Amino acid sequence: MSTYTESDERLELRKAVRSLASAYGREYFTEKARSGEKTTELWLEIGKQGFLGTNLPEEYGGGGGGIGDTAAVCEELAAQGCPLLLMVVSPAICGTIIGRYGTEAQKQKWLPGICDGTGTMAFAITEPDAGTNTHKITTTGRKDGDEWVLNGRKVWISGIDEADHVLVVARVTDDGSGRVKPVLFVVPTDAPGFEAHPIPMEIVSPERQFQVFLDDVRLPADAVVGNEDGGLDQLFAGLNPERIMAASFSTGLARFALDKATAYVKEREVWGVPIGSHQGLAHPLAQSKIEIELARLMTQKAAALYDAGLDSEAGEAANMAKYAAAEAACDAADRAVQAHGGNGITQEYGVAGLLVAARAGRIAPVSREMILNYIGMHSLGLPKSY
Known part of the structure; x- marks a missing residue:
């Protein structure tokens, strides 16, 4: 064995x-x-x-x-x-x-x-009117002599205020098919024509989200990363790791929430015994332990497949890992708040803020619904639903 x-x-x-x-x-x-x-x-x-x-x-x-x-x-x-x-x-x-x-x-x-x-380098792909559909991005790059000129708008871009450069996904041609031909540009965050505006967020984090505006941003030829005809393969070289990392982000949050809850229910006594001795609290926390470990295993599998160069298999596993980890984190955060009772919604005990942080994992960088679409179509062979 x-x-x-x-x-x-x-x-x-x-x-x-x-x-x-x-x-x-x-x-x-x-x-x-x-x-x-x-x-x-x-x-x-x-x-x-x-x-x-x-x-x-x-x-x-x-x-x-x-x-x-x-x-x-x-x-x-x-x-x-x-x-x-x-x-x-x-x-x-x-x-x-x-x-x-x-x-x-x-x-x-x-x-x-x-x-x-x-x-530090940020990454800009999401757009207000494209959402998850990267084929519909409208940020464009056009050649002007030896330079490129970028125009467009991005949203939900993390850490612009901490980054010297941002890797921007733009389309360079539209052949009428509606399919995107993505090209990756490294853009200095202090470039003329580049503007970033913070988005007010409820999440408790020092890392901020931004809307980004590109207005005739001029770039040298060597700002292009990879082949301008490389297509989606170059883009997904970064998106599968993104899902694996998002899964690890969520499992880490889940572990923190579970550790906080476990420590509290061991110490808090009601009617002469620790509240953790009651199954109404012990069982949900035990469920979270199981869910977290399952998500961690799938995350490690996805990483191992990606590191072995098995991109197709890694794509499926990365999506599954991201889904499982986000669900585990949401459950763990909710159970941690409940285990703390009224203390769970105070700043002093520091668990209520995890609710929003964990919940973001169900939405970004790809929603759980789109993951279910992916698994339904690619893993189960079901008809495309979107």
Whole structure:
């Protein structure tokens, strides 16, 4: 009989990240969020310790590992109360795409900063009228001599105020088929014609969301990452890691919520016994433990498939992992609030804020409904429903 375990190196990585993140903790994270400050010290420390670019090549400052390593870092940060969304965006999406499709000059220019945290890169694909349908994006790039000119609008773009550059998905031609021909452009966030406006959010996080406007933004030819005729393959090189990272983000949040709830029900006594001795509280928390571990296993499977170069199989597993992890996180956050009773909705105990954070996982980066569409069509062979 064999059991599934991660490698010793991965377990040591988790231990090291857990130790670093616990020195900061949830109180640090929420204090920064509520005061409008950034978690820059933590971000740069993660980079300094080599945890930001674990999936990127060593010659550019990375760890030479896979997306499974970066997902583990993301999960452990969240499990200590410090869920950093830019972990999903900068090293996992942007770093992966540049690492796979960028020129040597582009890798040397952008990957070291992504790895050490000094050159964080955002990612812009979502648009107000396209939503999940990337075939309908209207941000356009046109050639003008040796330059490119970008025009369009993006929404729900994370961390623009912390990024030096943003990797923008634009279409360059429309052959009348309605199919998008995506091209990836690295755009400086201080470029003339580039504007970003924050979106007020209920979520308690120092990382902000933005609407982005591109008005005749001029870029040099080498701003294009990959082949301008490369199509969707280049884009999905970053989107499968995004789903894997989102799953780890959710499982980390779920673990944090469950740990908080478990500690509370062990200590809180009513009628002379800890409330955790009652099945009405014990069973929901036990369910969450099961759901979290199942989601973690699927996430690790998805990462292993992706790191093995099995993109098709990884796509299915990544979607399943993201779905399972978001559901586990929502359940764990809700159960944590309920276990705390009235204390669960106070700032002092710090669990109510997890409700919104966990709920976002059912929506972004792809909704659970679109995942169900994907599984129905691609895994079960059902007719396309949209």
